[in-house]
Amino acid sequence: MxxxxxxxxxxxxxxxxxxxxxxxxxxxxxxxxxxxxxxxxxxxxxxxxxxxxxxxxxxxxxxxxxxxxxxxxxxxxxxxxxxxxxxxxxxxxxxxxxxxxxxxxxxxxxxxxxxxxxxxxxxxxxxxxxxxxxxxxxxxxxxxxxxxxxxxxxxxxxxxxxxxxxxxxxxxxxxxxxxxxxxxxxxxxxxxxxxxxxxxxxxxxxxxxxxxxxxxxxxxLPLPDTIDEEIDIVRRRVESFEAVMDLPAEKPALEEIRRVVTIFRELRQGATEDGKTKLKTPSGTLSTAEAISVVNNGLAMSGYFGDGRLNATDLVSGIIGAVVKDPVQDQVIWQEYLETVVKGRDGWKDIYRASREML
Missing domain, CATH: 3.40.50.300 (P-loop containing nucleotide triphosphate hydrolases)
Structure with missing residues (x-):
């Protein structure tokens, strides 16, 4: 068996x-x-x-x-x-x-x-x-x-x-x-x-x-209080998934998990983490469970169709799939988020480029 x-x-x-x-x-x-x-x-x-x-x-x-x-x-x-x-x-x-x-x-x-x-x-x-x-x-x-x-x-x-x-x-x-x-x-x-x-x-x-x-x-049961708490949940569940699926990919860098969780939390709460920019909220829930799925999907992409190292290109398709549930309304919300938040954020140019290529 x-x-x-x-x-x-x-x-x-x-x-x-x-x-x-x-x-x-x-x-x-x-x-x-x-x-x-x-x-x-x-x-x-x-x-x-x-x-x-x-x-x-x-x-x-x-x-x-x-x-x-x-x-x-x-x-x-x-x-x-x-x-x-x-x-x-x-x-x-x-x-x-x-x-x-x-x-x-x-x-x-x-x-x-x-x-x-x-x-x-x-x-x-x-x-x-x-x-x-x-x-x-x-x-x-x-x-x-x-x-x-x-x-x-x-x-x-x-x-x-x-x-x-x-x-x-x-x-x-x-x-x-x-x-x-x-x-x-x-x-x-x-x-x-x-x-x-x-x-x-x-x-x-x-x-x-x-x-x-x-x-x-x-x-x-509430959503995780802090970003670090949510990152820890995603990391643990992803590592468990990796062990079961035996994917040909490296363990995801904590920074990649942090970026996925940050995007989900900001869009979920309708504001950036620093509170300086108000955002529109998409129709989906953007739950912790969905963040886990996005990282798992990214690992499969990097393991089978990439170089085995999780990067923005591997993650973006999953992120867009989770955010854009309504092809009209949510698409506008995601594009606004890209232009007002992602584009100018230090170290996030790769996510911006990969997202623009897919839109």
Whole structure:
């Protein structure tokens, strides 16, 4: 079997989870793999008593992760909320990996997600042959999480229709899942809980009902506070990508990552870093996740179609692709940014030239 393109968090960081478990000194809740304190260490990074280094998975406010972990110890579900690209899914996956040792019990929310994706479904061939039976029942990730005392993950909850969202109310409040066709119910065992994600670009699409909101504790994951914080996130994720993909390119110079992050931050906040020049904001989100993709794409370009050293020519196509989502409005905004900011900035002539060549 070939190498996996992307391992689940519990596979990729198996050694770290093992070391945290081996060095555990705090009380571990029922059916958790680690104590709440160790889960936070796994997410935020740190040095263990035996000197083992745990790498940070989330770079940001420690208190937010502490609140998220504390929520999951209680009977409240957790809603991770924020702009696209603020690591909601990433944090959700790593919380499930550290707490349950299994991040795969996941429901992807879409406009087409029905009740059967959250509660249970039926194998219709068996249903027709046998009628309603245990054998004909199709278990969902939520049902399996309830039976095994694990965390279920629901991605993009606000993209799911309101009537389907509300099927969660009984599960979250009563910790039971009625199956009236079989005249029985599934009762959740300790360790079960739900982590949902939602992005505020979807606000107003399918807002959660007040009854469902009460079952969730909401933690808002913000964009990185400082440019150095964002550069660190991009660098770590890019290095991880390089290790998996084995690209024939050198490690990206930190300066190239800094330039990509600077462009994204300035256009996102509508002003240059020094605050001296006001800028128009493009229609895209220009998130940290997109900055990671731009650098990864640049590495592929330099490795296969360049000299192996990441430079402005390799990066520009990805930057323009991320900025110019609307071919008319965003194109004007990008050209203005080139002429008013990039053209006169020391050491950025190569980005200006490469961009002008592509326009």
């Amino acid at each position: 070939g190498l996996l393109l992307r391992q689940h968090a519990e596979q990729q960081f198996e050694e770290e989870l093992y070391e945290l478990k081996k060095n555990e000194t705090n009380k571990v809740p029922e059916n958790w793999q680690l104590s709440p304190q160790s889960v936070v260490t796994y997410l935020m990074g740190g040095k263990l008593a035996n000197g083992f280094e745990v790498t940070p998975k989330y770079i940001g406010h420690r208190r937010l992760i502490e609140i998220a972990v504390a929520t999951l110890v209680t009977d409240r579900a957790l809603l991770l909320y924020g702009l696209p690209g603020t690591a909601k899914s990433w944090v959700s996956e790593h919380l499930a990996a550290a707490i349950s040792g299994d991040s795969t019990l996941i429901v992807q929310g879409t406009a087409g997600t029905g009740e059967e994706a959250i509660r249970y479904g039926w194998n219709y061939a068996k249903l027709l042959a046998e009628g309603p039976s245990e054998g004909a029942l199709v278990q969902t990730p939520v049902m399996r999480a309830m039976k095994d005392g694990k965390l279920a993950r629901i991605e993009e909850l606000t993209r799911v229709g309101s009537d389907v969202q509300d099927t969660l109310i009984t599960i979250l409040s009563e910790k039971t899942l009625p199956i009236p066709e079989l005249d029985r119910e599934i009762q959740a065992i300790r360790g079960f809980n739900v982590i949902a994600t939602a992005n505020n670009r979807d606000k107003g699409v399918n807002d959660l009902s007040s009854a469902l909101k009460r079952r969730f504790n909401t933690v808002i």
